[in-house]
Amino acid sequence: MQILSLLLVASVIAAPTLKQQNIVAPVLATFTNDCVGLVANKTPNADVGPPVKTTNTSLPTATLAAGVNVTGFKIPGYEVFLGIPYTQPPTGNLRFRRPVPKNYTSNLLAIIPRPACLQAPRLNQRFTYGVSGFSEDCLFLNVLAPEGSAGSDASLPVMGDGLTFLSPYLVRRAADTGRPIIPVTINYRLGILGFGMGRDMAENDGANLGLRDQLMALQWVKENIASFGGDPAKVTVFGQSAGAISIAQHYLNESMDLFRGAILMSGQASSTAMAPTFAIWEEPYNLTAIAAGCMAPNTTLQADLTTFECLRAVPPETIMNATAVMRRDPRFALPFVFSPSIDNDLIPDRPWMLLKDGRFAKIPYIAGDTRDEGTWITPTAIHSTDEIKFLLEHFAPLGQDPAIVQRIFDKYPNIPKMGSPFGTGNETFGLSPVFKQGSAMVGDLAFHSRRRKFLRRSNDYGNNQTWTYEFRGPTPNLAPHFGIPHSADVPYVFGVAVPENNYTAEAEVLGQQMMDYWINFADHLNPNPRNGQYDPATPYWPPHGAGKESIRLDLANLTVVPDTFREDQMAMFDEADVAAALLFKRNQV
Template identity: 30%
Template sequence: MYGFVLLILVLTAVQAARLDNRQAGPSVTISNDTIVGSSSLGIDSFKGISFAQPPVGNLRLRPPQPIVQNFGTIQATGSPKACPQFFTQANTGLLPQDVLSTVLYSPLVQEITNAGEDCLTLNVQRPSNTNPSSKLPVLFWIFGGGFEVGSTSTYDGGSIIRKSLSVDEPVIYVSTNYRVGGFGFLAGNELAEEHSTNLGLRDQRLALQWVAENIAAFGGDPDKVTIFGESAGSISVFDHTVINGGDNTYKGKPLFRGAIMSSGCQLPALDVRTPRAQEVFDTVVKEAGCSTTSDKLSCLRSVDYITFLNAANSVPGLFSYQSFVLSYFPRPDAGDAFYSESPDISIASGRFTKVPVIIGDQEDEGTLFALFSPNLTTNNDLASYLVYYFPENPNAEQNVRALLATYPDAPLLGQPAGSPFRTGVLNNLYPQFKRLAAVRGDFTFNLLARRAYLHAVSPSIKAWSYISSYLYGTPVAGTFHGSDLIFTFGLLGDADVNPITDAIQTYLVSFVNHLDPNVVGAKTKWPLWRENGSVPLLMDFLVAGKSQLIPDDFRQDSYEYLLGHQAEFRV
């Protein structure tokens, strides 16, 4: 008996000590919370701060709702829950893949991987000596993952903050979760009718509004926010420049003053009511067991989490044979002012936010995506494969074949055609691999996205552009999509030990502080994209942190064809 009482007393004391230790962490008071974080190596971290009501039950598949009640004191020190992930397609009828998806989307694995619907949180990291009067510029990070996977837990901003402190240009880092996959980007007529489309973008926008209202309490300056993203996050950054017709204000003030886009930009797209989007919706409804109900959305909102997760993930995923066009991504909704038109129309019409930008890509953006189509062995195979993705274009066959004609079918040794680029006949995993990788990369990233965007906006905004080739020579992959994350976040060592990280972070910190990448550090001067006149210039990030300026005129024939036919290539 006495031993039991002693044990209770000891456990109570230990718990009290833990509570005292948590309370001793940095704390910030905002309108409806006191938020207690943690400190380590000169950085304060506040993780898992809710910025919206949990999008569960009747709030599933609806725009995010602001938090209105007070929570008191919350401990922002744990690992935030990730939004539901779309790792692989479910219910395919193929035994190995269905076994895998059954395991991945089981309640146990969802618990182990810390995923679930109550996920709309953000993280704030700052130098430990920051106080409300510091007014530091803010870097707002939006993760990528094909609009199907990703969470804030993967992207710690500590390395960037340490770099900012080393050059005496401190920054605050904010990262946000948002709904992905069918939870965040399901489209179709039914959702359009109730203005519940592009929910992931709406989540991001509400997180930006939270920053506008609360970041000053953490020592940040709400007037000095730069939005930054990679891949789907980069496309999202671009989308925030055209949302609401280019109006990025909230309560009369801009939500951001600069934008950084890494591997992603404008993506010409068809409306949420397009037959392909409706087909995805109908598939999800069927797999959820809601096909015979009169109110399909009410049914989708009422089924349990695992049922809806498997239904939402029953369509082709990011790394699948049909990955050229994703099942889930932002589509314009003509009936809603939030995101009402294809991005190429917004840019051509001047309906975009006029802020300075940095925008760039990896040299071999398409290689990873081309790994999953090994049956494409002839030019006709590749043409048929691509034509499928433009069903509303009556001239798709003609357009695709004209585009493919700008990519040699059998490159000779030394020719700069096919990705990985500059490797001649090497690395051609299957007969059409390098051509598909080149087209995939140029369509989504290097040419139709980045360069077409710059062509339209550079006269009206300051724009710096880059390409990364630091992994040139990597077999099959080259400088592949996503490889920039290794260096941006210091995964191979901070800037003091990794020269590539040092170069990238120096320009990054300079831009966040001064809206110019050239103010901080003695790096190669990075001119504006149009500064050279008729031939724009790119910063090329090379191995060992070396940089050089190169003309942005590669694959000019392909670029000119894509530029002149953006409307025909809406997906």
């Protein structure tokens, strides 16, 4: 069975029906939790609760490589194992430290949903430890195995943290069509605890810990998935938003061997600012430390502790609330402050430079974006050119050459019919036309141009097992200024874009087509059927190559088109001088 390792860190998703909620536990997360809110309905957070009820008295058991047994429970068609620890708890002296493998000393009862990793509260809210389904002791994983998994199934390790769910419909469709997958959902550290920046973090090896958690989880899958019916040689990682960005970071390791394929939905290695660990984000770190009482002028810092030691010692809720205070500064309000960074180890250089030089893994993948990625990020209150420049600073924190900035604005003028949401003419939806201008810039800068660069560099360096798409399916009950926004494709892939959730019958069909493409890829590293027998409604999806082939996923039809839209505009972000300004000069890292 294929292992579809879902690095699925979705920021928004339509809510499942009650029946769906009873089948599978929530599993996903974001680098921070303030991304949630575009789709009309969100999945509730997963509070820790009592053991999941089951009427089946025959409890499944798997034996881990360490020799201990893990006992789960059954629901119709599945064997479920919840809350398996894969590291030592990252608490106390292990806060801000690399993950330590779990030392199993006794058998495990895996029937209780475990808490999500700590995330800062929304702006102007406070975090209360222990009552909101979050914990610093959070490095657990869950396994959902179809009954009868025989050791050859593909595995789906999902790296997530309780803000959404893995729909059983994707898993059931795979099993019913003879292409079974085993999802493994994985929590990893988030925010400052998982992606700390600042000089202190660099000097104390505290950067990119969330990525290291993911690697340890994938290693756990490699060592143990056979006990659950999976094949450790058939792991496909699958991520959206921050999950896709995480996967793309792992591609920067040329010798990556923990997965054989990937599906990246809306995210690439340089979708976030990719700041070096020190210097660039020093101020957010300092503001967080001050709010936590660990740096002057806040006088609560103990005299015998350094700032870093103090942050390791304070209660977890203090760190979370301090992060929320820091994010009240409008410069750091967007959820990209604590994210992957250049650490000269896992990420040795600017992604742009690594791709240019071919220093990345040549592993097959699907990569795609929604049509209007930027509307999710751009504030609706934006109304001036200066505010757009301020927004771009989140993706270019070193500052920008004024001449280059002007060239970008020349390519993305304040003309509503050229803005995002695209294809909406001169409509401004009651907002300033600057919103559409800024949305077009940000969407192309952070998503479309980065995906396009990865695809073309992959082909340049001999990886021709690459497929790409642009998603155009609608989301019901969504304000029209969002268009087809970031995360709009997630409900379709999870099989919940259905009439019961206010989607149309045509949307349900599109979701089924997308699930088939995704399942095919997990099964045999190609979104097309293994036997070459194509359903006319689900046409052949050619790999991206010299013709820049892409598939447009729309309700009306699935159309193969060249991935060349806004080619001249997006070329701005790939020119050497623009890349140097928007990313980083080597001597500044």
